[in-house]
Amino acid sequence: MINFFYIIIVFICINLLLSNSVKAQETPATPPVIIEQQLENLTENSEDAEPEDDAYLQEMQRFLEQPLNLNTATESDLKQLKILTALQIQNLISYRNIFGNFINIYELQSVPGWNVSMIRKILPYITVIDQPSIFTTLGSRLKNGEKNIMARVTQVLEKSKGYIIDTTKSFYPGSPQKLFLRYKYSFKNLLQYGITAEKDAGEQFFKGEQKSGFDFYSAHFFVRNSGIIKSLALGDFQVNLGQGLTQWMSLAFKKSSDVLNIKRQADVLRPYNSAGEIFFHRGAGITLQKKYWQATAFVSYRKPDANFITDTLNNEDFVSSLQTSGYHRTKNEAADKNVQRQITFGGNVTFTKNRLHLAINGVHYQFKYPINKSDGLYNKFALNGSSWGNYSIDYSYTYNNMHFFGEAATTEKFDKAFINGLLINLDARVDMSFLYRKITKGYQSLYTSAFTESTYPTNENGLYTGISINPTDFLRIDAYADLYNFPWLKYRIDAPTAGNDYLIQATYKPNKQMEIYSRFKSEKKAINYNPDELTLNPVIVKPKQNWRTQFSYKLNTAVTFRSRVELLWYDKNGLAPEQGFLTFADIIYKPLQKPYSGNIRFQYFETDSYNSRLYAYENDVLYSFSIPVFYDKGYRYYLNVNYDITRQLQAWLRFAQTIYPDKNTIGSGLDEISGNKKTEVKLQVLFNF
Numbered sequence: 001m002i003n004f005f006y007i008i009i010v011f012i013c014i015n016l017l018l019s020n021s022v023k024a025q026e027t028p029a030t031p032p033v034i035i036e037q038q039l040e041n042l043t044e045n046s047e048d049a050e051p052e053d054d055a056y057l058q059e060m061q062r063f064l065e066q067p068l069n070l071n072t073a074t075e076s077d078l079k080q081l082k083i084l085t086a087l088q089i090q091n092l093i094s095y096r097n098i099f100g101n102f103i104n105i106y107e108l109q110s111v112p113g114w115n116v117s118m119i120r121k122i123l124p125y126i127t128v129i130d131q132p133s134i135f136t137t138l139g140s141r142l143k144n145g146e147k148n149i150m151a152r153v154t155q156v157l158e159k160s161k162g163y164i165i166d167t168t169k170s171f172y173p174g175s176p177q178k179l180f181l182r183y184k185y186s187f188k189n190l191l192q193y194g195i196t197a198e199k200d201a202g203e204q205f206f207k208g209e210q211k212s213g214f215d216f217y218s219a220h221f222f223v224r225n226s227g228i229i230k231s232l233a234l235g236d237f238q239v240n241l242g243q244g245l246t247q248w249m250s251l252a253f254k255k256s257s258d259v260l261n262i263k264r265q266a267d268v269l270r271p272y273n274s275a276g277e278i279f280f281h282r283g284a285g286i287t288l289q290k291k292y293w294q295a296t297a298f299v300s301y302r303k304p305d306a307n308f309i310t311d312t313l314n315n316e317d318f319v320s321s322l323q324t325s326g327y328h329r330t331k332n333e334a335a336d337k338n339v340q341r342q343i344t345f346g347g348n349v350t351f352t353k354n355r356l357h358l359a360i361n362g363v364h365y366q367f368k369y370p371i372n373k374s375d376g377l378y379n380k381f382a383l384n385g386s387s388w389g390n391y392s393i394d395y396s397y398t399y400n401n402m403h404f405f406g407e408a409a410t411t412e413k414f415d416k417a418f419i420n421g422l423l424i425n426l427d428a429r430v431d432m433s434f435l436y437r438k439i440t441k442g443y444q445s446l447y448t449s450a451f452t453e454s455t456y457p458t459n460e461n462g463l464y465t466g467i468s469i470n471p472t473d474f475l476r477i478d479a480y481a482d483l484y485n486f487p488w489l490k491y492r493i494d495a496p497t498a499g500n501d502y503l504i505q506a507t508y509k510p511n512k513q514m515e516i517y518s519r520f521k522s523e524k525k526a527i528n529y530n531p532d533e534l535t536l537n538p539v540i541v542k543p544k545q546n547w548r549t550q551f552s553y554k555l556n557t558a559v560t561f562r563s564r565v566e567l568l569w570y571d572k573n574g575l576a577p578e579q580g581f582l583t584f585a586d587i588i589y590k591p592l593q594k595p596y597s598g599n600i601r602f603q604y605f606e607t608d609s610y611n612s613r614l615y616a617y618e619n620d621v622l623y624s625f626s627i628p629v630f631y632d633k634g635y636r637y638y639l640n641v642n643y644d645i646t647r648q649l650q651a652w653l654r655f656a657q658t659i660y661p662d663k664n665t666i667g668s669g670l671d672e673i674s675g676n677k678k679t680e681v682k683l684q685v686l687f688n689f
Contacts, residue, residue: 033515033517033550033552034121034256034257034258035060035082036617037256037257037258037617038253038254038256038258038261039051039617039625039627040615040616040617040627041253041254041255041256042251042253042254043615043627043629044615045254045455046455047455048629050625050626050627051251051276052274052275052276052326053250053251053274053276053279054274054275054623054624055250055251055270055271055272055273055274056082056250056251057623057624057625058623059080060081060125061622061623062186062189063080063081063124063125063126064124064125066188067124067125067126067127068081068125068126068127069126069127069128069129070092070096070102070108070126070127070128071096071101071102071128071129071130075089075093076267077189078092079265079266079267080266081122081125082253082261082265083118083121083122083125084118084122085113085260085261085263085403085423085431086263086265086396086398086403086405086423087113087398087401087402087403087423087424087425088111088113088114088118089265090355090398090403091111091112091113091114091425092108092111092114094355095110095111095112101128101130102128103128104128105119105123105126105127105128107128112401112425112428113401113425113431115428115429115470115473116470116473117470117473117476117507117509120509136187136190138191138223138226140187141187141190141191141223142187142191144187145185145186145187145188145191146185146186146187146688147183147184147185147688147689148183148184148686148687148688148689149181149182149183149184149686149687149689150180150181150182150184150622150623150684150685150686150687151179151180151181151684151685152179152180152181152621152624152682152683152684153177153178153179153180153682153683153684154177154178154180154201154680154681154682155176155177155178155201155680155681155682156176156201156673156678156679156680157679157680157681158666158673158674158675158677158678158679159176159673160172160667160670160671160672160673161669161670161671161672161673162202162329162330162669162670162671163176163202170330170331170332170670171330171670172201172202172203172329172330172670173202173204173208173209173329174199174201174202174203174204174205174208174210174329175201175202175204175205176201176202177199177201178198178199178200178201179197179198179199179205179214180196180197180198180199180275181196181197181198181214182194182195182196182197182273183195183196184273189224190223190224190225190226191222191223191224192220192221192222192271192273193219193220193221193222193235194219194220194273195217195218195219196216196217196218196219196273196274196275197213197214197216197217197218198214198215198216198275199213199214199215199216200215200326200327200328200329201329202327202329202330202670203215203327203328203329209328209334209337210328215328216275216277216326218235218236218272218273218274218280219235219236220233220234220235220236220237220271220272220273221233221234221235222234222237222269222270222271228288228289228290229286229287229288229289230267230287230288230289230294231267231268231269231285231286231287231296232285232286232287233269233270233271233284233285233286233298234284235282236271236272236273236280236281236282237269237270237271237272237280237281237283237285237298238250238269238270238271238272238279238280238281239268239269239270239281239285239298239346239363239447240264240266240267240268240270241268241346241348241359241361241363241392241394242264242359242361242392242393242394242407242409243263243264243394243405243406243407243419243421243450243451244264244407244419244448244449244450244451244457245390245392245407245409245417245419245439245443245445245448245450245457246361246362246363246390246391246392246407246409246445246448247346247361247363247390247445247446247447247448248264248266248447248448248449248450249270249272249279249280249281249447249449250266250270252264252449254451254452255451255453255464255480255482255501255503257478257503257505257507257517257519258478259433259466259467259468259478259479259480260423260431260433260466260468262421262423262433262435262451262464262466263396263403263405263421263423263451264449264450264451267287268287268296268348268350269285269286269287269296269298276326277305277326278304278324278326278447279447281298281300281302281344282300282301282302283298283299283300283301283344284298284299285297285298285299285347286298292351292352292353293349293350293351294349294350294351294352295347295348295349295350296347296348296349296350297345297346297347298344298345298346298347299343299344299345300342300343300344300345301341301342301343301344302342302344303338303339303340303341303342304322304323304338304339304340304342305322305323305324305325305326305328305336305337305338305339305340306319306320306321306322306323306336306339306340306369307319307320307321307323307336307339308335308336308339308340308369309372317369318369318370318371318372319339319340319367319369319370319371319372320371320372320373320374321371321373322340322371323336329670330670339369340367340368340369341367341368341369342365342366342367342368343365343366344363344364344365344366345363345364346361346362346363346364347361347362348360348361348362355397355398355399356396356397357394357395357396357397357405358393358394358395359393359394359395360391360392360393361391361392361393361394362389362390362391362392363389363390363391364387364388364389365387365388365389365446366386366387367385367386367387367388368386369386370384370385370386371383371384371385371386372384376491377489377494378488378489378490378491378493378494380488380489381415381441381442381444381458381459381488382444383444383445383446387412388411388412388444388446389411389412390409390410390411390445390446391409391410391411392407392408392409392410393407393408394406394407394408395407401424401425401426402422402423402424402425403422403423403424404420404421404422405420405421405422405423406418406419406420406421407419409443409445410443411442411443411444411445413442415440415441415442415443415444416440416443417437417438417439417440417443417457417458418436418437418438418439419435419436419437419439419450419451419457420435420436420437421433421434421435421436421451422434422435429469429470429471430467430468430469430470431467431468432465432466432467432468433464433465433466433467433480434463434464434465434466435451435463435464436462436463436464437450437451437452437457437460437461437462438461439452439457439458439459439460439461440458440459440487441458441459441487441488443457443458443459444458445457445458451464453482453484453499453501454486454490459486459487459488459490460484460485460486461484461485461487462482462483462484462485463482463483463484464480464481464482465480465481465482466478466479466480466481467479467480474508474509474510474511475506475507475508475509476506476507476509477504477505477506477507478503478504478505478507479502479503479504479505480501480502480503481500481501481502482500482501482502483498483500484498484499484500485497485498485499486498492527492528493526493527493528493539494528494536494537494539495526495539497525497526497539497541498526499523499524499525499526499541500523500524501521501522501523502521502522502523503519503520503521503522504519504520505517505518505519505520506518506519512554513553513554514551514552514553514554515551515552515553516549516550516551516552517549517550518547518548518549518550519547519548519549520545520546520547521545521546521547521548522543522544522545523543523544523545524541524542524543524544525541525542525544526539526540526541526542527539527540527542529542540574542570542571542574542611543570543571543572543573543574544568544569544570544571545568545569545572546566546567546568546569546580546614547566547567548564548565548566548567549564549565549566550562550563550564551563551564557591557592558589558590558591558592559587559588559589560586560587560588560590561585561586561587561588562585562586562587562588563583563584563585563586564582564583564584564616565582565583566580566581566582566583566614566616567579567580567581568580568581568607568612568614569612570608570611570612571611578607578608578609578611578612579607579608579612580605580606580607580608580612580613580614580631581604581605581606581607581614582603582604582605582606582614582616582630583603583604583605584601584602584603584604584616584636585601585602585603586599586600586601586619587599587600588619595643595644595645596641596642596643596644597641597642598639598640598641598642599619599639599640600637600638600639600640601618601619601636601637601638602635602636602637603616603635603636603637604634604635604636605630605631605633605634605635605636606632606633606634607630607631607632607633609631609632610631612631613629613630613631614629614630614631615627615628615629615630616628616630618638618656619640620640620654620682621640621642621652621654621682621684622642622650622652622684622686624682624684626656628658632660632662632663633660633661633662634658634659634660634661634663635658635659635661636656636657636658636659637656637657638654638655638656638657639654639655639656640652640653640654641653641654647688648687648688648689649685649686649687649688650685650686650687650688651683651684651685651686652682652683652684652685653681653682653683653684654680654681654682654683654684655679655680655681655682656679656680656681656682657677657678657679657680658677658678659676659677660676660677661676662676663676664676666678
């Protein structure tokens with residue numbers, strides 16, 4: 001392994017030289033670094049699958065272009081930012097009700113729980129103007145909105161095994177380009193409709209299995225705040241209920257240095273126009289609101305992918321699993337497409353008055369073919385059968401400087417799950433969070449994302465505590481501890497186990513130009529470890545620690561320099577210890593009032609194996625991001641360029657390459673590339689009319 005000590009010394013010296021020798025000025029706003037960290041964590045905890053739902057990035061871009069007016073913003077509007085806690089939202093609304101509209105942004109420092117650090121994060125997305133909300137008819141919404149078409153093509157230039165056609169083996173019959181097309185119409189946040197189409201690399205296009213062109217099509221029509229109708233969804237939409245035990249389809253973050261972001265917050269119905277092929281419903285939904293009451297109902301019919309099995313012995317057809325990859329490249333993958341039939345219906349009734357919230361939620365699924373999981377012992381309590389239901393009550397209450405929330409859920413078989421959380425503003429500079437979950441091994445749900453250690457809420461008990469301290473306006477310390485256990489077996493874990501996570505991060509931001517954060521994270525998880533091939537798999541704890549420091553400095557109004565160093569130790573004192581190392585340097589160029597911008601990164605990484613892998617968020621084209629997984633030894637660089645050709649037409653180009661000097665092949669199976677380089681090119685155009 002490389003000598004980490006010398007690299008760190010060089011890194012620190014470079015940062016000090018830059019910070020002392022360059023006179024920095026303010027540059028245009030960029031999204032909070034915390035969002036990048038949360039997306040990295042999501043990818044790591046989802047078996048390296050990057051989130052495909054870009055609705056959040058679309059919303060943040062809309063807030064950058066049309067900042068949210070805090071004098072007219074509703075609780076629903078404030079939740080969309082995903083930056084504010086429930087307690088901060090309640091305090092802002094209460095402050096506004098008592099003292100009237102805000103005069104300027106600086107008044108936000110008077111709102112309880114709103115410190116300088118948090119205000120800096122949210123500042124690019126908000127405004128304070130004395131402008132009342134304007135009611136508009138449906139006709140004006142349909143005529144006066146913004147329309148755009150976005151097209152994107154992505155390709156790995158090197159040819160993998162899958163594109164070498166061999167009729168005796170599995171191969172990719174389609175082209176190596178990944179295509180994405182989206183038409184969208186929107187009028188503020190009140191009306192939105194559009195069509196989305198996508199083809200993955202290797203899938204056919206207007207031939208073979210895909211005679212209709214793209215592999216995936218999606219259409220939606222969504223109306224907000226039209227009289228008694230709070231939301232109306234037709235086509236594809238998402239449903240979010242409670243705290244994610246019953247249903248949660250929108251992007252939701254879990255553990256990160258944003259230790260107060262532990263509560264699920266979103267409208268029950270949301271439009272869907274992303275490329276992911278799993279987390280959405282297809283049908284109709286409506287939310288009606290009258291004073292303190294709100295009621296939602298929805299119905300959906302979909303044909304999800306599934307692994308279909310014909311049991312000739314018992315003359316029975318069933319599904320062994322629902323497929324979530326969205327790939328339909330090979331014959332086997334194409335055979336799984338749209339196999340299952342799924343009818344879903346449900347809704348909720350909500351009562352909200354002052355600082356009290358109560359809701360009853362329910363969702364029921366009916367499948368054409370019963371789900372019958374494999375006979376592995378860890379699947380003993382897995383979701384099975386041809387029908388399934390989840391039902392819950394969720395609640396929240398704000399009292400002075402405390403916000404309590406939770407959800408109690410059950411299935412048709414009366415398997416139970418509970419989540420309860422508490423946010424406390426102890427002082428103007430100290431906030432704490434607590435979350436307890438108890439989810440039985442028999443509790444199963446579809447399309448959910450609760451605040452849990454596991455990907456899905458099942459078979460888990462745990463207690464999370466977090467604290468955020470702002471001793472000064474330029475220093476913030478965030479820390480959390482999470483203790484959890486799994487009462488039943490899990491995949492690749494053949495015994496009940498326990499684990500823990502700890503994180504502490506210090507963020508130093510002395511001015512608008514410079515920001516440094518340094519964090520240490522430690523986690524202990526158990527996994528099967530059987531190098532001697534014993535009859536029973538021994539389950540042992542594999543600890544992992546990593547330390548990261550990231551530095552960002554605005555050199556002038558156009559240029560920002562950013563760099564990171566990260567070290568990782570896996571099973572440090574075990575029989576097979578591993579280490580990982582990653583460092584990169586970014587230059588971000590965005591001149592004011594110019595039609596062009598760009599950024600470039602140079603990166604080096606070295607790990608002993610996949611176990612000591614590391615992740616790094618990458619800038620990408622608009623509404624897109626990349627979070628590759630890095631292991632073995634290699635170099636990576638990428639270049640993003642944006643040019644506004646006219647006021648209506650914008651273009652982005654991305655070039656990224658990873659080089660593995662010690663390898664002769666990259667990847668495995670049909671994705672194996674002969675050579676030591678992997679190169680990706682992406683082109684995107686956006687036309688506004």
